[in-house]
Amino acid sequence: MDEEESTERQLQIAMLCQRLAKMKKLYNDDLCLPSFTETTDINQLISTNSPESCQIFLKNLEKRGDPGSDPAFLFKLLDCYSKVFARFPLAKHCKTESYARMLVRYAELKGIEDPEDAPDHFSIARSHSKAFAFVHIAHAQFELSQGNSRKSNLILQKALSSNARPVELLQTAIRNLKSGKTHLLPAEHEENATPASAFSNESITIKGKQFFIFKMIGRGGSSKVYQVFDHKKHVYALKYVNLEEADAQAVESYKNEIEHLNHLQQYSDQIIKLYDYEISSSCIYMLMECGHLDLNTWLRNRKSVNPLDRKCYWRNMLEAVHTIHKHGIIHSDLKPANFVIVDASLKLIDFGIANRIQPDVTSIMKDSQVGTLNYMPPEAIKDTSSNGKPGSKISAKGDVWSLGCILYCMTYGKTPFQNITNQISKIHAIIDPTHEIDFPDIPEKDLLDVLKRCLVRNPRERISIAELLDHPYLQLQPAPEPGTNYKACAGDLKRILNELAALQSPNSIARAASNLAKMCNSGKKLDVSECVKTSSQTLWK
Template sequence: MEEKGNPREQREVVKARRPEGSRPAPLAPSSAEKKRQRTASVAAAHNDDTIFVRRVPYTRLDVMGRGGSSKVFKVMGPDRKTYALKKIRTKGLDRETVESFENEISLLKSLKGKDGIIRLVNYEIQPGLIYVVLELGEIDLARKLFKMREEDKPIHENFLKLRWQEMLEAVNTLHHERVVHSDLKPANFLFVEGSLKLIDFGIAKAISDDTTNIARDSQVGTLNYMSPEAIQGQGGSIPGEKPRLKVGRKSDIWSLGCILYQMVYGRTPFAHVKNFMQKLQCITDPRVEIEYPPIPAHLSHLSGDLLSVMKGSLERDVKKRFAMDELLSHPLLSGRGAGCNAERELSLPLSQVQAMLKQMHATGGLTRDLNVDDLMSTINAQVKGGREIDITETLSSSIHRHNQGEEAVEAQTPHLTSSVSQSRPARQIDDELARSISNARRHLRHVDTIELAKQKQIQSESKAEGLEGLLRKGLSAHRRAIEVASGSRAGVEESTEDWRE
């Protein structure tokens, strides 16, 4: 029997027999390790086309724009919807610029879900990088206006009023949140699914609770749309203090006035002044009058209201300048002005039109002569009030009045003889005839009384025949009354006597 050796010695022998430089065979990877490797390889393969924002993958589709430190991509999210993704490289930027991007994210978070404000979808702040994902728009107002001018298309009244109202409401939402945008211009209003939404809040700033203005260390905004007070500013109260610019909500009103001026005339109030310093002086100097050429012919019927709004918005004296509530209630939008078109076109979503048709069908309104003025008045009031269209009550009221009118005409037929003779006997005959006709009509409306009588076991054929004969006789008298109503008094007396018999 062979003696077994020491295990340690056996290991040393095996080690001695292994060729120099060789290594033990690697262990087979586990299933979890294989899955990790596959995920890593896929991620590496798609790294150039995918951007992760808070671990949410967005696939790049196109480059929409680029600036000095940022790019904007059109991307597709995991929900198969397209968005705008802004990638900002903050390395090398000064702190104030970085804060403006962070400020925009903060404001968009607080304004999320507000009407007329671009919706923040996702964001992430990393060292040296900022990602912002926003809902995607089709075209901004600046490009839209340029395209219309390039194609020589005049701005239609409905387009002007609708877009002006959308801009006012978006800025009003911002002001209610105590925020001044400070850079309102056509390029910062974006068409999203057909409606204008306000974008670019990089230099917007909140108003503190104890004041109506905000203070800035420098001029911000686009010169052609900047208000005089945003350009001028005021010096600090402490000697040697850096001047600070004080602007409030009405600074945005001036910018809105410049946009409306551009929509009407095709340029901003001082676009014709090319020299930068001269333009600054023209905007701030009250002695320089703003030109208001004749309103274009296709908008001439709105000239009074348009001039009123533009002059009220472009008032250099802040205290005299229109406030937001004055613009929203102005006749240009409310339709109460003398210069407003009386026959305003009403634009409604398809769903509301379908709902109205269903309401008309349910009430029988599609087969009646309705009061269109009443209907349009109701619809206009509901649209202006932001309510759902409901014309059921108006339809019912209109149909009721229509039916009453028909009955009134019928009821007046027997009294046509009153113009023939005003003597007392004639009027008495008329009254008796009216009562007779009323009885006949009542019997005719309830002609099924015969069937009811049979159901109540009234077996007498003579009674049924007598009732039917009474109805027929009443109808005959009614017809003769109508035939002789415009004739002689003798004819009226004859028909009445027949009925009495």
């Protein structure tokens, strides 16, 4: 009996192995395994075909499984689409129908993978292949499936006004939407209504140059920022702005941002660099210098700030804001997130709501409060325009208050009014001259003086950027009395310079140079090894 059971089990195992082998063969053959296993095979496939034949291949490939219920199959499909798009650039082929259909299907598949990503893919696809009605209808169908009937209608109406063809297809979709149907087109029209986007192959082309997306590093409103790199492995920040739902004011603010960056980057190293940009009716691409970290994140990750870092970053911020003020621009929304760290230096970004001062006018009126409350100056809250309409009188001194709030946060670990959680109470505290701002005592008396002079409620009495740059806080301390100083000879200077040159990190070099200056002023023997010790050792007394 045992022998029979053993034989039966062996037979069952053999049958299972045979079945598995057959399934594996069917899976490999039917799914055109070369597309899934080796990059060289898929490259060989697409290198000898056109977008039209690739679309047929991908369409037949999808019939072999169900991407909606099989995540592995979905992933493999997306990988195949990505390789096809890598071979056939968007800019060159987006006007062909077969390519547009591949773009749309990729966006739909990305919607299965992550519905939050799909709108971006559809929007960019529409901006490149907007002549085809099925591109817009596919996006509208997706939004309808997410319960966004209003947005679905907006997409269709825009497609109609932009003369997408065939117009009859759009009209049918609009009628079905208004009648409450869940499908914008009947089954027989599905094929006609089925770019991925510029991000479909995890790359994007700007003015003929291809950039590969590494990850998303920021988002806000209708914009997203990606870290990208080119063929030479140079890293950039790519800002993508979706203009589909942006109003005229928002569009203008983004165009102002480009104008300001283009103009100002030549005057200061503390302004983020804009390398290239592209503007269409539906989106904006901005290729910029990539920072390592924004100041807001940097502050959140620290319990306290090293005095040397604080002083260096303070100078960087002042120099950046001084530059824009000299060129007639008030930022009006300064906060830590507006600065990024690039090679151990802070640079100013995001001029989206900056305003150019009109000639011979020292301040301008803004009809809406756009600054962040914790950094907003009192005059931006309490002033009103002459006709009683709420507004804010913005001047260069407003930026000084905001900078003072940032420095306060770098000093005490919080903003001046952060402990007041009720927004109405916070507003009253900011504008109330009887509400005293707390300035706990600190060893650096010059720093304390800077904070107090920045956070003066009356802008006329508030210190200016130029005065802050000349303030003793940023100046080298006077040397001690002669007789106790260490006099460096030519040999000492040669040794010190060689040791500095041997340092590899920009942070180490900057820290060593600054502390060498302090040692020099204090009369201590100059020692580079002491200057590059970790910031945990107190170098500033």
